[in-house]
Amino acid sequence: METSGTVVITLEGLESLIGLLKRRGYRVIGPTVRDQAIIYDEIAALAELPRGWTDEQQGGLYRLVPRDDDAVFGYAVGPHSWKKFLHPPTELLWTAERTEKGLRVTPAPLPDERFAFIGVRGCDLHAIAIQDRVLTHGGKIDPHYRARREALFIVAVNCAVAGATCFCVSMQTGPKATGAYDLALTELGREEDHRFVVEAGSEAGRVVLAELPHRAATEKDIAEAEAVVSATAANMGRSMRSDDLHELLLRNLNHPRWDEVAARCLTCGNCTMVCPTCFCTTVEDATDLAGHRISRSQRWDSCFTMDFSFxxxxxxxxxxxxxxRQWMTHKLATWQDQFGTMGCVGCGRCITWCPVGIDITEEVAAIRDSEQH
Amino acid sequence: MPSKNAKPRLAVWKFASCDGCQLSLLDCEDELLAVAQAVEIAYFPEAVRSALSGRYDLSLVEGSITTPEDAERIREVRRRSRYLVTIGACATAGGIQALRNFADVAEYAAVVYARPDYIRTLATSTPIADHVPVDFELRGCPINKRQLVEVISAFLAGRRPAVPPHAVCIECKRNGNVCVMVAHGTPCLGPVTHTGCAALCPSYNRGCYGCYGPKETPNAPSLSRWLAALGMDARALQRLYRTFNANAAPFREESERHGA
Incomplete structure (x- = not known):
């Protein structure tokens, strides 16, 4: 079957897509409900997607709630981000063994798992692009990340729901999926004529799409899909002016607002753990009791720990x-000097998952407003 | 690192405690033989019969100081030990028995014992570090046996133990747990608590009880404000901080700000 341009698939088509990717040797990862939240995990079938579920979010608050329709992607981003697969929380780097001839070092093998992500939002596509820049360009390349990244298949989703902590429009990362995806879906007609408008963004995407049962998209389908994205863009829960952040923050390094936020900040590191762009790691060595074996692993670290800057x-x-101050000015200002992009994609996770609801957009606004008085 | 011929002498000491932490050493089933091969277990009343004599390369000290005799004995242990590592909430913070620090011990004794005049005890339960210099404190109620093996391995290799002092939250997030406080509204001490338990309770959808005591730079007042807004009253907040690590300064001070 030839596929050119935008097509339409049904729920069965989505089910076929999951099966097809599995048959092609991918570990298919998608949103699924666990512990009263929508997280990312391996899925085997359409039934494991959070069909009929959505979320309510605020600073320090997340609740899973039922929808009144059967939408499969009718929610915003949850506690997990895709970095947990591409840049996992712990990664073995090498092991070494004491032998008669001395120390024998064995590098950890490069990962051979091929992931297919289902349901990557615009903000998270940009987050992956930012981590690509950090971990696969320039002086320090992470070969484990690069191996997983090169094998990755991305099924993006154009957001139909703006969470109350979302501000992708401000950061120009969404709600329309832009960037390196293989396929991008827009969910339509959640009650009647439930279907997905699909665009291929790569040759690999076109090949997969051609194998799915589909029909060409009509003008009506395309207009409806565009309306979904426009409606989402108009309903952002948060906003943050982003064109002047570099200057604004760096000229306010001694602003009293930093003391006010520090009085609330728990320095627990949750914001950095849930942030889809935060990439920092530390290395940890382990030795066995006999002193014969050593291993070194990399694990997620946070600029909120004391050891981080020890x-x-x-x-x-x-x-x-x-x-x-280090975290926020890095995200929004000095990241630009270091990597040429913003370090924030406006996904809102740091706001929702801060245990005391500290809101990066509110902190920026407080500093900006103080200059106008 | 000690020479190959003479294995380092290990001692395990007990002060006011439940024995749970020193039993963590016996609970290291897979590693126990390796431990016994790597060190000479020279004094460990729970496991081997041997007399208290000579000097020890590594002393693991469990329990808090609650009697005048123990306040003297810990000095003797320190004199005999090259490295002294305290293990568990009793030894590092005073333990659950430090609840006495907030009350009148004579009154407690009168209520509990038929002949309180037989009881000779201090008015407080205090951590070992209040009495003698300590080389490393391993937290937890009880301690994590993997961390105990790590501390012993690090001592043998002459390196710093990989026992980070950050919040439970970081470990919780690395495990991929959903935050019980944000997603379920369950009060959780994780953001102010020292990691080490592998985020055990939140992994089973329970709030953290703070068994490992305060993390580095904890901000308990901010967490309390949030918990109060979620509906926790002052008495409940006080009790939240007054468990196994009630006498650890950040928890003690926070508990004193709340309740009757």
Missing amino acids: IHGGSVRASPRSRY
Whole structure:
């Protein structure tokens, strides 16, 4: 079957897509309900997607709630991000063994798992692109990340729901999926004529799409799909002016607002763990009791820990104020100097999953507003 | 690192405690033989019969100081030990028995014992580090046996133990758990609590009880404000901080800000 341009598939088509990707050797990862939240995990069938579920989010608050329709992608992003698969929380780097001839070091094998992600939102596509830049360009390349990334198949979704902590429009990352996807879906007609408008974004996407039962998209389908994205864009829960952040923050490094936010900040590191662009790791060595074997692994670290900035003599950023300021100014300002992009995609996870609801958009607004008085 | 010929001498000491932490060493089933091969277990009343004599390369100390005799004995242990590592909430914070620090011990004794005049005890339960210098504190009620093996391995290799002092939250997130506080409204001490338990309770959808005591730079007042807004009253907040690590300064001070 030839496929050119935009097509339409049904729910059965989506089911076929999951099966097809599995048959092609992918580990299919998608949203699914667990522990009263929509998380990302391996899925085997359409039935495992959160059909009929949505979420309510606010600063420090997330609730899974039923929808009044059968939408499969009718929710915003949850506690997980795709970095948990591409840039996992712990990664073995090498092991070493003491032998008669000395120390024998064995690098950890490169991963051979091929992931297919289902339901990647615009914000998260941009987050993956940002991590690509950090981990596969320039001086320090992470070969494990690169191996997983090169084998990745991405099924993006144009967002039909704006969460109350979402601000992708401000960061120009969504709600329409843009960037490196293989297929992009827009969900339509959740009650009647439930279907998905599909665009291929790569040759691999076109090949897969050609094998799915589909029909050509009509003008009506395309107009409806565009309306979904426009409606989502008009309903962002948060906004943050982003064109002047570099100057704004760097000229306010001694603003009293940093003390106010530090009084609330728990320095627990949750914001960095849920952030889809935060990439920092530390290395940890383990030795066995006999002293024959050593292993070194990499694990997610956070700029909110004292060890993160520990150098000779102690931690450089001992105060919570300096740690929060480091995180936020890096995300929004100095990331641009370092990597040429913004470090924030407006997904809102740091707001929702902060245990005390600290809101990055509110902190920026407070600093900006103070300059106008 | 000690020479190959003379295995380092290990001692395990008990002060006011439930024995749970030192039993963690016996609970290291898979590693126990390796431990016994790597060190000479020179004093460990729970496991081997041997007399207290000589000096020890590594002393693991469980329990808190609650009697005048123990306040003297810990000095003797320190004198005999090259490295002294305290294990568990009793030894590192004073334990659950430090609840006495908030009350009148004479009154407690009168209520509990038929002949309170037989009881000779201190007015407080205090951590070992309040009495003698301590080389490393391993937290937890009880301690995590993997961390105990790590501390012993690090000692043998002459390196710093990989026992990070950050919040439970980081471990919880690395495990992929859904936050019980944000998603379920369950009060959780994770954001102010020292990691080490592998985020055990949140992994089973329970809030953290703070068994490992305060993390580095904890901000308990901010967490309490949030919990109060979620509906926790002052008495409940006080009790939240007054468990196994009630006497650890950040938890003690926070508990004193709440309740009657």
